Amino acid sequence: MSFEQSSSAIVHLAWERLLGLADGALAEASATRSPRLEKITRSGDSASFIRLFGGSVLSGPEWFLQRASGLSDEKLTLSGLLAIGQDHGARSVGSAELFFADDLEVINPEEEVVVSLDKAELEQLRAASPADDVNESGILELDHQFTMMLAEQSIASAGYRQWQGLLAQLSVLVDPQLRRNGYGFTVAGIAAHEALGAGLIPQWRASVDNPASKALAEKLGFIHAGSQTTVVF
Template sequence: MSVAHEGTFHEGSRGIVRLAWARRLGLPDLAFSDDGGRLLGCRDTAREFIAVELFGQVALCGPTRLVEAAAGLPDDELLGGGALLRLAGPGVHGLRTAVLGFADDLPVFQPDTEPEVSRGNPEAIELETLCPPDDVSSAGIEERGYRFTLLVDDEPAACAAYAVHEGLIADLGVLVAPHRRRQGLGTFMGLLAAHEALAEGYLVQVEAQAQNVAGLRLADALGVVPAGRIASVALRAQ
């Protein structure tokens, strides 16, 4: 199954990404800028301690005591996740580190044959039952409301789904049945969902976990342009 996969991300789209992430982090709309200064967002009710790098600028957000303790640490320590874990202390969980990539345009996508694609939940849920739990968690299909599941021989083979953040960005995840991998189905469905999102006026975002080689390769195959990093931990309830 052949697809073209060279995307673009124009300078003019940076402002949209910055705005979406500023709002997601609870920062002022114009907080991210070209001056590259570190941003600190203190919110004592935060349930997440998070470091985000966009276009070379880092934002650090979470409870005041944690943000202040981390404010002077190097970027790589924060974005590697180790510093977040160390400072947050016992009871934290859900460390995630990922590369952020974006696309604002993709080549015309014309499948060789008409695929059988379902937008229903049952097929996506069935696909999850065929996959290892770690893969299901990484893809995050359940968390994304717009789902596109490819059916092969009446069986779910791959699903691409996106969630809309701040009305601006479509965050994309892809899951492929183990016995259907290495056939290009993940890229195929990722492009299909990405084109749907672009047609709705959203920018496409892919958050590829830093240690997931397959996820990083998929992001590259989809044509998203790496532009940032993220690390976060979930905080225990007080």
């Protein structure tokens, strides 16, 4: 799938505002392949390294940025960030690949799909899923949610949370007993199309430790655009 330049501009703007950068700063750095941007954070309790469409930005407390100043982008891996902040008790939040889509093919399920907007159906799915899976998915923190039903059973749910009024951060959760049946693909596609219909750019974050999530994003038609790595102190 292709990704329009105008859509890249929207993604850049959302991340610029999320990180507290000037509008256009990250977009310009991406276009010119400039050295990475740096942003001192007020709280000082975390640091993040983001790569997006060829540009990059490191945000964190001033002492962290000073220590990282002589390191190349390639050195700012999760282990690299942890090493920089080791004496400040650095802990991993994780590293994720970033995917986006501005146009997706219509999904035609092989069987009739019943979708519920009732949070009670999502609660049924949550109760049937391991707590770690629920927490990693972020499925309980969404603005818009869609849960697939099979008879009276909740089998999969997906939805999105708005970022800066521009992006739709997607989340998906499938009943552990019913995975590898295409339900995640179908319900994620429904959520992504709903986000596009609302004028948002769907965003997919796949943990580097979750190849199945990355494969699902690519199957849906999302394009890989970068990564995000975060540690807390």
